[in-house]
Amino acid sequence: MINIFLKLRWSLAVVAIMLLMGCSKPSEALHVLIPTASKSSSVPDSEVSQKVQLALLTIPGIETLDINVSTRKGDVRLVGIVDTQVQIDAALKLVRETDGAFTINNQLTIKQ
Template sequence: MKQLGRFFSAFFLALTLLASVSCASTQKHEATGEYVDDSIITSKVKAAILNEPGLNSAEINVETFKGIVQLSGFVSSRADINKAVKLTRDVGGVKSVNNDMKLK
């Protein structure tokens, strides 16, 4: 009877460890909380760009992974690029900005 109890204890311990490891983030995958945080950052950056007069938000793509924001798309001037990068850096939670925007 004791052996059966040990078996179940070991089984549940292994199951618990497996479950906790599977929820952890890796370099290429995010945990649920990280994904939600990145979604919020992306939304805030898009809102900041949308609310900025003179920037065409439809032509600027925003993606976030672990707090690193990537801006891509086409804009009319170097000033628009600089403005979008500055707005992005000012958003809370942004760790860094990768600028892949191009001039039309």
Template sequence: MRNLLSHQYILPLVTVSLLALTACNKAVDSSNPNAATTIGVEIDDSVISTKVRSALMADELIKSMDVKVGTRKGEVLLSGFADNQMQIDRSAFVAMAVEGVKKVDNKLTLKEGKQTVGNKVDDSVITAGIKTAMLADAQMKSMDVAVVTRKGEVQLSGFVDNDTQATHAQDIAKSVSGVESVINNLKVKK
């Protein structure tokens, strides 16, 4: 008999539990298009994001890319850096083919030049610094913001509550040492 606390059961259980706790604090007004999402929609979005990530990883042309995937009410937001335009186009095509995807907003950017091991380490430190600063900031829901860094260029993506929060996230990122520029691909929840 399998142990119910084995690793294959813990992650889905934790994911569903966290989504349930998140949804419990949200009021739903179906007449308001800006109303909070229901737990069913949040679970659907989580499943869509997972399916898109799996489809991207299974594709030979794009499997080695570090693509961030966010989903809100069936709209998928892709961000990260690609080696060529074909990878950018293919990523959107693969994501759109996933069941449940209503729209794809492709914010992938072409990489500039070759990245060294030193650049990768520096970029990891920058990304960690931004995530730490966002976690320490009371205005930010940092778990909703994906951060990707390439040679000091930072991409922010995900879904935030309003334009003020998107601007604030960009300001936080700019304040971190080593950041050369910030591409703000954050979208306001609809």
């Protein structure tokens, strides 16, 4: 009789473990099936660079500066010389708001 109860407890424990392990599988599969909202997933790098360059032309004080913009795999690289830290901050804010920009490689320097 004790042997039956022992087997029953082990069986229940195994079933409980299997159920608990099985609960994590659907959420992983669901994660794979539903794409996350990634800013860089669907926008080509050339389009990201073009959007940033055009947007830089709309910022007063920056539109006349020579800032080189290049993008690779969502990493936007800004290279150039600006007059103030405010201009750097404005350019970085603009890149952060650009669809398709994933990271920023800031190489802007302030004119001495």
